[in-house]
Amino acid sequence: MNPLRSLILAAAGNDVIRRAVAAAPVSRDVVRRFVAGESTAEAIGVTRRLVDSGLTVTLDYLGEDTTDEDLADQTVLAYLELLEALRAEGLAGRAEVSVKLTAVGQLLDERLALTNVSRICAAAQESGTTVTLDMEDHTTTDSTLRVLAELRGTWPTVGAVVQAYLRRTVEDCARLAGEGSRVRLCKGAYAEPGEVAYQDKHEVNLSYVRCLNVLLAGDGYPMFATHDPRLVPIVDARAAHHGRKPGSFEFQMLYGIRPDEQRRLAELGHTVRVYVPYGVRWYGYLMRRLAERPANTAFFLRALASR
Ligand code: FDA
Numbered sequence: 001m002n003p004l005r006s007l008i009l010a011a012a013g014n015d016v017i018r019r020a021v022a023a024a025p026v027s028r029d030v031v032r033r034f035v036a037g038e039s040t041a042e043a044i045g046v047t048r049r050l051v052d053s054g055l056t057v058t059l060d061y062l063g064e065d066t067t068d069e070d071l072a073d074q075t076v077l078a079y080l081e082l083l084e085a086l087r088a089e090g091l092a093g094r095a096e097v098s099v100k101l102t103a104v105g106q107l108l109d110e111r112l113a114l115t116n117v118s119r120i121c122a123a124a125q126e127s128g129t130t131v132t133l134d135m136e137d138h139t140t141t142d143s144t145l146r147v148l149a150e151l152r153g154t155w156p157t158v159g160a161v162v163q164a165y166l167r168r169t170v171e172d173c174a175r176l177a178g179e180g181s182r183v184r185l186c187k188g189a190y191a192e193p194g195e196v197a198y199q200d201k202h203e204v205n206l207s208y209v210r211c212l213n214v215l216l217a218g219d220g221y222p223m224f225a226t227h228d229p230r231l232v233p234i235v236d237a238r239a240a241h242h243g244r245k246p247g248s249f250e251f252q253m254l255y256g257i258r259p260d261e262q263r264r265l266a267e268l269g270h271t272v273r274v275y276v277p278y279g280v281r282w283y284g285y286l287m288r289r290l291a292e293r294p295a296n297t298a299f300f301l302r303a304l305a306s307r
Pocket of ligand 1: 133134135136161163184186187188189190225226227228229252253254257258274275289290292293
């Protein structure tokens with residue numbers, strides 16, 4: 001793995017650095033490039049703007065690795081407030097939510113996470129929308145897939161996420177490609193050891209292509225989460241090869257990254273979903289975005305230095 005990427009990902013898990021960065025007078029603009037705001041109202045405002053421009057949305061209330069039961073409960077309450085607001089604003093048909101299980105108690109107890117995320121799924125159903133379970137580092141993969149299977153017993157539309165950098169993922173794709181199954185394919189954003197994950201970018205890309213073929217050949221609804229200018233046309237070409245029409249799969253990109261490409265794909269008739277994070281606990285998320293691209297790190301450091 002690129003040394004700068006490893007360094008930033010290590011910083012993402014370092015509490016001392018987290019406190020130093022959080023205390024620094026970071027320009028609102030830096031965070032705001034990737035994060036929609038801190039409140040439900042701000043998240044709804046950004047969602048409205050994206051939906052009005054022809055895009056769809058998945059909202060993430062930021063937070064992860066919670067070891068405090070009250071904080072896990074607060075996260076659930078934030079999602080319930082958000083889902084009620086999506087319903088009240090008439091946005092639930094175009095916007096769903098993404099949930100990290102470690103934000104709702106997975107590190108404390110898998111059953112607690114299941115109970116908490118079930119409350120979110122029930123509220124999503126009531127509001128007329130869906131939930132996707134984000135995938136976190138590889139130590140949580142089996143637990144997350146177990147929780148997914150339990151949730152799908154009641155809410156079959158709950159979406160899964162698989163990460164192409166994991167060596168296991170092509171097999172997970174085959175297991176998850178059944179009828180009605182919503183599956184997001186991404187490359188993967190965590191620092192993972194060589195035993196479980198491809199380290200070379202090219203190998204990750206090859207794995208992404210193998211996985212996308214498995215998902216497109218299946219009967220589910222694949223969601224291709226990538227900004228990679230080489231992979232987007234491959235998704236398009238392979239979808240056509242598998243007889244997939246726009247609407248039987250979707251593209252997904254992160255808020256603030258390649259917005260022109262998001263609009264271009266939507267104008268071609270594709271469903272494009274923008275992943276919109278919001279909330280006060282933006283640190284881990286921002287660090288992963290910086291690790292993906294040295295230019296983002298330079299942008300961030302310049303903004304810090306200019307204070
Ligand atoms: P890659 O990082 O190789 O970048 C390819 C090209 O895309 C770059 O050369 C550049 O042109 C552009 N680009 C990529 N990132 C950029 C950035 N930050 N700023 C500007 N340009 C950029 N991960 C995970 O582990 N679990 C999850 O649940 C999710 N969920 C998720 C949802 C959605 C909707 C997306 C888009 C992504 C995720 N991810 C994720 C993150 C994902 O695993 C991955 O880290 C990022 O999407 C970056 O990978 P790319 O496929 O974009 O390619």
